[in-house]
Amino acid sequence: MAALPAPQPDSIFVQIASYRDSQLIPTLLDLIHHAKRPDLLRIVVCWQHAADETIADFWRRGFGKWRKERVDGWAIQHLAYCDAKIELIDVPHLLTQGACWARNLLQQRYGGERYTLQLDSHHRFVDAWDTLVIDMLESLRDESPKPLLTTYLPMYDPDNDDARKSDEPRIMVYSRFSAEGVVLFRSQTLSDWSMRTRPVRSRFYSAHFAFADGHFAETVQHDPGYFFHGEEISIAVRAFTHGYDLYSPHRLIGWHEYKRAYRVKMWNDHTHEAKTRGDISEHWLERNERSFQRNRALLGVDGETTAAEHFGKYGLGAERTLAEYEAYAGISFAWRGVQPAVLKHDLPVPGVQRPDEAVWKTSLQRANDVRVGVHQKGFDKHATTLAIEQTSPALSAAMSASVTVYDSNESVLHQEVIDTSHLLRYRKGEWLDFHLDFESELERIPTAYVVELFDQGGNLLSRVRRDIGA
Template structure:
């Protein structure tokens, strides 16, 4: 079979799209084997002119369905742009699903975002790594949170160590959030590293992955990655992190318009969009919680169809493999210690009691205080809106029996970084006993001697 690669890129008003495409093609060993399909979600003033300036040519277009598709070439590679006005978009997963409908049987597939840079020969490197896994997995996937790059300081700011995905927290709706970290002892690694999670901004697999695990177009953003991880695992796919540096990803994206900046409740009121991003996100959270077996009654009626879990392995087997419990919002110590995950199995799982006993509850408490509501007798700082004599802040999370579960102190410098307009806003991320549930937090502002200047108490919303 040939080495053709179907490349999927969902792009929302991204100035890095064209530089990403050019670098992707120029760094390839065989650009003629690349078929790149982009869901080009753009505003009216964001035109095709930049593509012409960067050397794309042989332009043509057709309208086979609801969307016009522009086709062009660059350096031997083929590019197809699905032309979507940005206010018609329904989210990144909807865009990825639209792209996947254009799959034509390519040997491999690579899913990316639209803000990357690449090492020379990235395509050959990925193919060789994937094929090195055939003896231990019939369906391997290479995926990770790539190391960062900064367009304003490139290539000097690039990190040069391959990365893995580390568990960070559950978000408010129950989706798993990860962060990147270096591959341990990557110099000694001879093949890719077993992974627990899936990254939507970088995933390389056999082409049939597109057809077997298509993105659910009803998802919006959060929940996308953990849902694909569970669906892929339960269909017999195995997750790996590349042990060699392949590409870089832009994370900060300063001053770039996002969908939630455009698809606002105000835009809906003006009739510009049928649904705002909040409604789209709520729908996605409901589907994700139904997929992953979280206990909310209304979601028992959610129909998932072809976007449901597979039958090769169970959700419980994925949870034991990944070290997470969706129903209990729990994590195992081995996950927090970043141990290599166990070999995937179809064997029966351990008892529910043993499983619960192995878990810590993952907490994500948002401390959010309206600064003008603080004690008005204390003179305020003009810059931050907090008492002038404040030297530190201490946040303490307690359960309903008033037992302290976690406490964090911020010095004046750290505190200043958490002020957003009139709000002091930061998170406490921690783990604790499964049965200990946060009920409220206390925020205290302290002077240089540790004396409490002002104290406020807030309830913690019931988390899933």
């Protein structure tokens, strides 16, 4: 990478990973137009694009001062707009290796800017967002030498660009452990946000909005061996163990697009057919499964262990331990456990120490993710006389259902009623297929479930039992 001029005091290195996204250019324009000091922005985009998505699309929207160089095997397209500097790492979409690989490639372009901002390629922003995030970060220096602002931003709709779902800042909260052992999140409005005078502590990290000192782009780089899921929880832990403190902004910064319907994703392109043709080296599912394994090993999910040397620079930091993060976040990776305060979405408390193992375990509830999957033939095999007398299969005739999950002692762990709207959503062809997420006592592990189908009058049509993991 060519030497860059010395960065100015409030310069921002903006990282954007973009995969075949028609919202990229509108996002760049909005980011620049709403910045108070666009001249202090150096925006680097990992531009993963198809052949019909060309640099001319940028020229037509007013980007200029074009030049091109080649660095480490990649073409870098340099542009400018309203004094902001833009660099596109030119990546043909079939050569990409995933979102985390793209983010890592971006971080190799860091040039010593004072701050760094990580985004997706589908955002809108409030006026003077740049001075707002700087002021918020700097307001935390008295309690943290390395603060990190991160959250899930509220939603906007690209089909109605003037509409904003919310003008309230949001905070990330625990959602569930996935079957693969990844901790997943959702967001909710930050309570009493208008009365707050500074950002609040957070347990988690958002890959679509993270603002920190520039050295974060060097210290906690994305692991290119990750694919997608697992990215956020791994960065949260790695940032914490490197001494960074996680905060949610108490003021609105912008909006994020969540629907995904308008854009092509990597998993639409990196298919079995593409691999057979020789267009790609690996199916996206191969990368995804390897990523899940890496995440379990890094965090010790289900007790898995791997030597720290295996991860190199993408491992945990040395300023805090994994156990300290677990105590702070109220989460046990080894036991897939969560504390009640996490389930209630209480704000985390810094400096909490994890007690001894026995006491720690008693404070946890087990996070369960049970996948319910029954084929139409299974329901017909166990149909009641009432269902057999009907002309349509039991699954098609059902208007509601119930699912009961049992432990090894045949005691009920969880029971859920599925109404008509959810039943329609969970029908996938000839399958009933969905996930049940719930908590139980730590030692009580789901071993079986029973699905019952009912007609409009509440009459039983079929009852099917399945062992979990069989």
